[in-house]
Amino acid sequence: xxxxxxxxxxxxxxxxxxxxxxxxxxxxxxxxxxxxxxxxxxxxxxxxxxxxxxxxxxxxxxxxxxxxxxxxxxxxxxxxxxxxxxxxxxxxxxxxxxxxxxxxxxxxxxxxxxxxxxxxxxxxxxxxxxxxxxxxxxxxxxxxxxxxxxxxxxxxxxxxxxxxxxxxxxxxxxxxxxxxxxxxxxxxxxxxxxxxxxxxxxxxxxxxxxxxxxxxxxxxxxxxxxxxxxxxxxxxxxxxxxxxxxxxxxxxxxxxxxxxxxxxxxxxxxxxxxxxxxxxxxxxxxxxxxxxxxxxxxxxxxxxxxxxxxxxxxxxxxxxxxxxxxxxxxxxxxxxxxxxxxxxxxxxxxxxxxxxxxxxxxxxxxxxxxxxxxxxxxxxxxxxxxxxxxxxxxxxxxxxxxxxxxxxxxxxxxxxxxxx
Numbered sequence: 304x305x306x307x308x309x310x311x312x313x314x315x316x317x318x319x320x321x322x323x324x325x326x327x328x329x330x331x332x333x334x335x336x337x338x339x340x341x342x343x344x345x346x347x348x349x350x351x352x353x354x355x356x357x358x359x360x361x362x363x364x365x366x367x368x369x370x371x372x373x374x375x376x377x378x379x380x381x382x383x384x385x386x387x388x389x390x391x392x393x394x395x396x397x398x399x400x401x402x403x404x405x406x407x408x409x410x411x412x413x414x415x416x417x418x419x420x421x422x423x424x425x426x427x428x429x430x431x432x433x434x435x436x437x438x439x440x441x442x443x444x445x446x447x448x449x450x451x452x453x454x455x456x457x458x459x460x461x462x463x464x465x466x467x468x469x470x471x472x473x474x475x476x477x478x479x480x481x482x483x484x485x486x487x488x489x490x491x492x493x494x495x496x497x498x499x500x501x502x503x504x505x506x507x508x509x510x511x512x513x514x515x516x517x518x519x520x521x522x523x524x525x526x527x528x529x530x531x532x533x534x535x536x537x538x539x540x541x542x543x544x545x546x547x548x549x550x551x552x553x554x555x556x557x558x559x560x561x562x563x564x565x566x567x568x569x570x571x572x573x574x575x576x577x578x579x580x581x582x583x584x585x586x587x588x589x590x591x592x593x594x595x596x597x598x599x600x601x602x603x604x605x606x607x608x609x610x611x612x613x614x615x616x617x618x619x620x621x622x623x624x625x626x627x628x629x630x631x632x633x634x635x636x637x638x639x640x641x642x643x644x645x646x647x648x649x650x651x652x653x654x655x656x657x658x659x660x661x662x663x664x665x666x667x668x669x670x671x672x673x674x675x676x677x678x679x680x681x682x683x684x685x686x687x688x689x690x691x692x693x694x695x696x697x698x699x700x701x702x703x704x705x706x707x708x709x710x711x712x713x714x715x716x717x718x719x720x721x722x723x
Contacts, residue, residue: 306660306670307498313514314486317505318660318670320493322653328399328494329653330501331391332406333661335489336482338385339456339521339595346455347427347462348478350383351470354427356390357381358419360412363405365419371405379405383460386521386595387665393654396495400504403490407508410483415472424467431461438541438705439587439606446543449529450600450701456524485512491660494653524598526699530714537706539606542616544717546623547699548592548599551666556594557679558687563592563601564638565688566626571637573622578605584615601695609707620717627692635685642680647673696722 308318337349357379359365372379377394379402390410392402434441444459451457490505526547549555567574567590574588588605607615649655650673663670700721702714
């Protein structure tokens with residue numbers, strides 16, 4: 304695999320990775336503007352803008368955008384995260400120039416037709432309503448909110464219905480002007496790609512975008528312990544626990560990843576074996592480590608009955624507490640093998656390769672080799688993982704519950720048990 308990176312004179316970075324055996328490619332633009340770059344009155348606008356990308360340009364209708372890609376058998380999509388918004392396509396080798404032309408068109412020439420804005424507003428309001436009706440979806444938004452209250456990183460990416468209902472065409476254009484700058488754009492492609500051809504086309508499509516020094520930095524995140532408990536008559540209590548973790552440039556982030564895998568990343572993990580297999584308290588339980596530019600969070604999720612939520616929560620905290628003392632070499636080796644195998648299997652996909660290019664450029668400003676990435680995980684030791692488990696006892700904690708949660712222990716009770 305060959306990674307090549309080029310920066311246009313206006314600051315837009317182009318990264319490609321050729322995969323010789325592939326006959327297709329993934330290509331997209333990742334914009335370093337997401338939910339945490341919104342002011343409070345803009346909450347939800349990054350996601351609204353992503354939706355509007357496919358609703359027509361000055362030269363293509365919404366249908367023409369879809370047909371341009373699907374006529375050649377490809378697909379086009381987008382997503383909004385807290386720190387990035389992505390617009391990407393997957394096509395055959397010969398159609399890479401077409402895909403890039405369409406993506407450039409939707410980013411540079413959005414029509415923001417009044418009728419389409421209203422139609423998509425209704426779609427997003429339906430999406431918000433659907434999320435509110437999906438407990439194991441909305442619960443993670445609530446956990447984020449109580450962990451980072453009053454902060455952009457803690458707000459829902461979808462935004463509240465009242466704000467989405469009020470956004471205007473001018474608001475959308477303002478957000479584009481503020482954040483869709485070449486210095487904040489990453490053009491990444493992987494698979495059957497020609498680096499020089501993509502750079503030349505990027506220069507033609509984006510080279511005239513003026514550079515202006517980049518956007519204002521997002522407000523720094525501050526993890527705050529908090530609890531949200533929404534009582535509702537459901538079949539299960541949906542339980543999430545968040546514990547402050549390292550940010551993605553912190554060297555400890557690799558130990559945090561291994562730790563979360565050993566704790567709750569698979570069927571052999573501690574939480575799955577103890578809480579589900581041994582005690583039968585739930586069907587689903589897992590742990591995952593998430594990281595941002597300046598903060599991170601270990602997130603644990605489970606769903607259980609009203610009568611068993613107390614025992615499940617207490618066992619979860621007990622497993623975290625014990626891990627600092629009795630995590631084994633075998634558990635760490637298994638967790639590292641799972642992470643490394645998952646990474647390598649995932650990178651057989653051009654879409655995942657392109658995503659990785661964007662993510663690495665965002666984090667490190669360069670693309671580490673796969674060997675370097677593997678070494679970061681392989682070098683994690685048992686002592687590192689035990690230290691991560693011990694750190695959690697002193698870290699900030701947040702909790703969110705949804706359903707018949709009246710018998711769940713208070714977060715402060717769990718925090719004290721963890722700190723013992």
